[in-house]
Amino acid sequence: MMTEARLDKSKVPDTYRRIASLYDAWAWLTESKARDRCLAMAAIQDGESVLEVAVGTGLAFERILEANSSGRNEGIDLTDAMLERAERRAAATGHTNFRLRTGDAYTLDFSDDGFDVLINNYLFDLLPERDFPHVLGEFKRALRPGGRLVMVNMTEGERWYNGIWPLIYRVNPALLGGCRGVQVVPHLTAAGFEAIERAYLSQFTFPSEVIAARVPA
Ligand SMILES: C[S@@+](CC[C@H](N)C(=O)[O-])C[C@H]1O[C@@H](n2cnc3c(N)ncnc32)[C@H](O)[C@@H]1O
Numbered sequence: 001m002m003t004e005a006r007l008d009k010s011k012v013p014d015t016y017r018r019i020a021s022l023y024d025a026w027a028w029l030t031e032s033k034a035r036d037r038c039l040a041m042a043a044i045q046d047g048e049s050v051l052e053v054a055v056g057t058g059l060a061f062e063r064i065l066e067a068n069s070s071g072r073n074e075g076i077d078l079t080d081a082m083l084e085r086a087e088r089r090a091a092a093t094g095h096t097n098f099r100l101r102t103g104d105a106y107t108l109d110f111s112d113d114g115f116d117v118l119i120n121n122y123l124f125d126l127l128p129e130r131d132f133p134h135v136l137g138e139f140k141r142a143l144r145p146g147g148r149l150v151m152v153n154m155t156e157g158e159r160w161y162n163g164i165w166p167l168i169y170r171v172n173p174a175l176l177g178g179c180r181g182v183q184v185v186p187h188l189t190a191a192g193f194e195a196i197e198r199a200y201l202s203q204f205t206f207p208s209e210v211i212a213a214r215v216p217a
Pocket residue numbers: 012013016027053054055056057058059060076077078079082103104105106120121122123126177179
């Protein structure tokens with residue numbers, strides 16, 4: 001059984017405002033390998049339309065810009081302090097073909113079928129499981145038929161030493177930015193995604209799943 005989400009959505013912006021300045025160090029220690037794998041699995045072709053949901057400080061977004069220097073690049077996040085960092089990082093690439101703005105994964109402010117690729121890293125591990133179908137429905141709506149979703153989630157560990165993270169979460173979810181281990185593949189199947197591939201990675205004992213899936217053509 002999946003652990004219940006304990007960080008209410010109304011508390012997300014304040015929580016991430018507090019940890020924004022520490023986020024990159026945390027991500028380097030525990031998430032960088034999964035992010036590398038995500039971008040490799042996304043195989044972005046220059047000229048595509050790419051949306052990243054929950055861009056955070058822009059660690060994946062800057063690499064999306066490098067891969068898609070003549071395409072369309074959009075990114076959203078709920079937290080202004082994370083977005084400000086993403087904005088600076090994206091501007092430093094020298095590319096101008098991007099737009100970053102405040103937005104909510106639950107109500108994507110984009111038309112149907114508009115994107116070839118949607119990237120989403122470490123968001124579902126914050127969300128209540130009952131909301132997964134709705135948010136995946138939004139992702140599917142924003143992707144064109146045949147479009148690719150590539151996501152990373154904190155997941156349930158496969159080794160005893162991964163057990164430290166659920167313990168920390170039990171003590172105080174905010175210490176992990178509200179993230180707990182989740183398994184999203186069954187929800188992707190239920191939402192009608194196909195060609196689902198999952199890789200499991202553990203970095204500094206922190207367990208992640210990287211999942212690629214496709215909207216039926
Ligand atoms: C764990 S961080 C991951 C950031 C980034 N994706 C990364 O991998 O470095 C979670 C991010 O999700 C954002 N977030 C949380 N709920 C959201 C929602 N409903 N819509 C959009 N962004 C959200 C937070 O503001 C935060 O920046």
